[in-house]
Amino acid sequence: MSFFTEAQVKEYNENGYIVIRGLLTAEEVCQTRDEMKRIIDKWYDNFEQTGEEGSAWEEIVNRDPAVKRGELTPGSRYRAVRRLYRMAARKEEFFVRQAKHEKLVDACQKLIGNDIRLLQSMALLKPPGTAEKRWHQDNAYFRLTPLDIMGCWIAIDRTFLENGCMHVVSKSHHAGVAQHKVPEWAREDQGGMLYSLADAPESAEVTALPMEPGDALLFHGALKHFTPPNKSNCDRYAVQYHYAAAHCQPTVCPIDMENSVQATGGSGDDDKRHAAFDCDPCVEPQFWFFRKAEMTVVGEEQGGVYV
Structure with missing residues (x-):
């Protein structure tokens, strides 16, 4: 069944x-919140x-770094958490099904291609007092080409100016x-997460x-967006999925390319150096996991372990 119209594609x-x-019903919203809290x-x-607590990319639950450092005492365990990560890849069946929501699949296929990977x-999770998510474009993290990438940000709570609703730059x-x-003032353990415009x-x-x-x-992988601090006394929960066409490929980090060349005895191609990342210091070790697809949503796989 077709849900996404030609007028919406044009917009x-x-x-x-x-x-x-109203992508999700009230019942689906409640189920989503309950699943988040269950995890x-x-x-x-x-x-x-x-x-025991691993690195951020190793754990499904990511606590606030200030909580981990003992600098912040939240009112509950839920308010200590800032992110649940890679739920579908960890076989959390509720989120596997939600990522394949028929309306989202229809939109994906009309916007970025028939073969889609998550x-x-x-x-x-953005409880009261949580800082901003700085201005950025998602493909600065994913670094895929071509840029057939779509984000889907679903409000689980009502979002408004005071609690950190989404802000965008249209047509960017x-x-x-x-x-x-990375901002010059960033702590060493913050660098990757503060990488921003x-x-x-x-x-x-x-x-x-x-x-x-x-x-x-629903937003394009190169759209500029951010969320301001939560200055309210309300939580702000959201779920976010990113989809890519299966033909997308990762750009090559020069450091990774050089290591690969050394390992294989090749000479390397200087014309590939245009893919140089613009982060100093290098935050590539913190970003590799952003490019490893979690699952096929619909269609055929085309890109190996990435997309």
Whole structure:
């Protein structure tokens, strides 16, 4: 069945995004919140028994770094968590099914291609007092070509200006991915997560997108976007999926390429150096996992272990 109209395709292609009202029903929203909390409870029960906690990309539950450093004492275990990561890859069946929601699959196929892989599944928890997510474009992290990538950000709570709703720069995807860098003031353990646009947009360019629970923002992989701090007393839960056409391929980090050349005894191609990442210091070790697809959503696989 077709859900996504030609008018919506045109709007997305022109502006780089579109808001789909009521993608999830009220029941599906409640189920999503319950599943998020179930995963957190299961992880925390194990953590409290063992005291073991891996790196961010190794754990399905990512706690606030300030909580991990003992600098912040949250009111509950749920408010200690900032992200659930790669739920589909970890066989959390609820999120596997949700990532294959028939309306999302229909939109994906009309916007980026018939063969689709899930690049990333995440749940984003933004309790009161949480800082901004800095301005960025997602393909600065994914670094795939061609740029047939679509994000889907689903509000689980009502999102508004005070609790950190999504903000975008309409039509910014047409210019491609701009320079990103790590702020000079970033802590050593923050660098990768603060990698963001070198120049933030002017306020006149920005559109705020308040959303109701169940609404979904579909957005292009080169759209500039950010969420401000949560200055309210309300939580702001969201789920985010990223999809890529199966023909996408990762660009080559010069460091990775050089290591590969040394390992194989090849000479390397200087013309590939245009793919140089613009981060200094290098944050590539923190980003490799953003490019490993979690599963095939529909169609055929074409790209090996990445997309």
